[in-house]
Amino acid sequence: MHAYRSHTCADLTKANVGDTIRLSGWVHRVRDHGGVLFIDLRDHYGVTQILADEDSPVFAEVEKLRSEYCIRIDGKVLARDDSLVNPKLPTGEIEVFIQDMEVLGAAQELPLMVFGDQEYPEETRLRYRYLDLRREEMQRNITLRSDVIASMRKRMWDQGFREYQTPIITASSPEGARDFLVPSRLHPGKFYALPQAPQLFKQLIMVSGFDKYFQIAPCFRDEDPRADRSPTDFYQLDLEMSFVEQQDIFDTIQPVIQGVFEEFGGGRKVDTTWEQISYADSALWYGTDKPDLRNPIKMQVVSEHFAGSGFAIFAKLLEQDGTEIRAIPAPGGGSRKFCDRMNAFAQKEGLPGMGYIFWRDGDNGMEAAGPLAKNIGPERTEAIRQQLGLGVGDAAFFLGGKPESFERVAGKARTVIGEELGLTDMDRFAFAWIVDFPMYENDEETGDIDFSHNPFSMPQNLDDLDGDPLAVLGYQYDLACNGYELISGAIRNHKREVMFRVFEKAGYGQDEVLKRFGGLATAFQYGAPPHGGCAAGIDRIVMLLADEANIREVMMFPMNQRAEDLMMDAPSEPTNEQLRELSLRVIEQPKD
Template sequence: MHPYRSHTCGDLRATHVGETTRLSGWVHRVRDHGGLLFIDLRDHYGVTQCVIDPDSKAFKLAETVRSEWCIRIDGDVKKRTDETINPDIGTGEVEIFIRDMEVLGAAKELPLPVFGDLDYPEEVRLKYRYLDLRREKLHNNIMLRSNVVADLRQRMWGIGFNEFQTPIITASSPEGARDFLVPSRLHPGKFYALPQAPQQFKQLIMVSGFDKYFQIAPCFRDEDPRADRSPTDFYQLDLEMSYVTQQDVFDTIEPVLAGCFEKFGGGRPVNRNWPQISYKDAALWYGSDKPDLRNPIKMQVVSEHFKDSGFAIFANLLKQEGTEVRAIPAPTGGSRKFCDRMNKFAQGEGLPGMGYIFWRKAEDGSMEAAGPLAKNIGPERTEAIRQQLGLEVGDAAFFLGGKPKAFQTVAGKARVIIGEELGLTDL
């Protein structure tokens, strides 16, 4: 028999009942049931329940083991009783009766538990990263990353792309962030840079006559951390194609990414008919070139309703070249409390404020527009705005005016907040 294992902790099934097995792994959990010890043994592949009683020669040693000790056990595969079957794990129909045991590596008291999903301070998790990554959620995340990268490679190879690796030490090639610099040993006082993207090298590959290139490329950028990106480096699917149009690139990459999301998206449906949005439209509708389309809100230009109106701030703004007024529809947002909160948000972002109109039911049962803007521009203009935005009783609209570059980013943030707070975004 192999010195460490005949099976992994994810292998054994009911078909193995009656066999002798050897497993090695970490002690996930120990449970004492009145002299009968249960040890959940874990490795990369899964968890197997092991049991030992005082008749076993290894019982005294088994009493000493604790969580995250690394052990090797020899035992017999037995079928669990129907009431003790665990359908949540692949090995849930069987258990191992331990005949012999060896401690491969004992562990002191743990600085953070591996069993469970308790939240611990980041500095503790990073200091003991090897323990943190043993936790089920983190372990699965690392495996997901590995499998996604492998899947992308297979898909790119399958459509005729070749993978090439580009240099990591290079001359500076700014991509919009700060470079990481590496001092040169051979040329004192001079520095190499870590690439923010393999831009120059992949273009050299293309002009050298290689038709289709891709790389799962590391990108090093000395920038602040983001929610979805490490502060120092990240990896991207990088590709180049020869003799193609922009549409050819779209048509090539769409099935690659859609297929990957279908495979690893947990069964969630993936729309393979991706909308193609120009930068101009994205800036107008969403205030961002990377909008979250789970949020259905689209901003619209409503300048014509404020020209020569009784709302002097917007009316005077629109007399200046390059200015406009945009509306952010807010279905179900028609309360003064919510509108005042969004106005305060805009002020916190450095703008004078954000105008609003909300529609409510009047005492006579009809619909009426409320808010300072509605009073200033009158019922005819507010009704035209409502119809353009497709709003009803209980809805609201927010307004920002001026040169788009001055308010566009704030408008995009407001759109996100409105969608989340009103439950419009499909999370």
């Protein structure tokens, strides 16, 4: 017999009754029934109930077992009484009488329990992650992640892609986040960077004549943490193709992503028709560039109904350039209680409030109610109702000003309204391509022109580069699903002279471009093909499939929200010898 097991803890069935077997695993739970000890023995595959009574030769040793002891047992498979069968377990028809036992690894008092549904602080869970990972939910999530990646690889190979590996130590490049820098020992004073993405290399792979590339790529970004974003590293399905247009990328990646969601979505509906929505329309209708289309609410501009109206706040606002009034329809939200609650929501988000109108049955038929309705009168109110397609029992909420001042809150309000009124289909995955992104934006701090998306994208119209940079659109696209960005990509700029023009608009002269991206710029002189691609965030995809709200629940060893690894004590202070080798000196920062 094998030194540790003849079966896993998920293998044994009624067909094994009478067999002598060997199992190894962890003590999941111990139950003392007065002279009979029942133990749930757990391994990665499942749970088997084992037992010992006073007739067992190792009963005294079994009595000493505690939760999470790692043990090996030899025993005889017995059939459970019909009344004691556990239909929830594959092994629920049998149990194993312990005849011999060896403790493979004793366990001290546990800082967190593996059995049960107790909640523990995230810091405790991450410090003792190896215990946290033993829990059933975490085993399921991490296994799901592995299966999703395997499925992605197979689907990519089936479409004629090959996987190529790109460097992990490279040069710094602007990808929209901070680099992790790595000091060079051989070149004092110089630094490598961990790649924020394989962007430049995958473009060079296309220039090298490889037609299709993909990689399950680790990416490193020194970012502020969020629930749906790791502060240090993440993995993405990265792909690139030559001689393609934007639609070719969409047609290639949709069956991969859709197939993964159908395979692992647990029976939830997966949309097969993926809309293409312009960035401008997405901001207008949904208040975000990653809309949740499970929610049917679309915001609309209703400025004309408030211009010159009796509601002075909106009327005066519309006299200023660049302002507008938007309405958020709320079917079924036609009660003063709900409207007041949403008004309070807007105030918590930092706005003065959110105007509203709701429609109800009156003495003479349907009537509009609320402060706005009184101020603008029945004719304007009726025009708003008809534009929004609302009726009795419905409401509408209004926000005004320059869109950038209220768009974020409007998007959040739309989400809250959809969920509270039961309009959002929670049992569905809804996808949309967001297209026609602006190439440039104004930096919030300096006001300077900067890239708003990927700087290596191709402008849609080269003539636009001679005009207002904020009007330049790129062949850039994101895939949104249920309010999250899952994919980002672009048709790449493959022309050297266009590359210089694009970067010049953002304040990078030709010398600076050659200094930072000389390898790519030089390669473009030697017959670069048109190419494009995208990258899908694996961690976020698995988070959605696992129905988790926090990305750390689907990562094996994540950092905490301060980008610290509590288990491995990272980041740590270097030794003086390490600093000398790297020609570095640490300057202590003044304490606050």
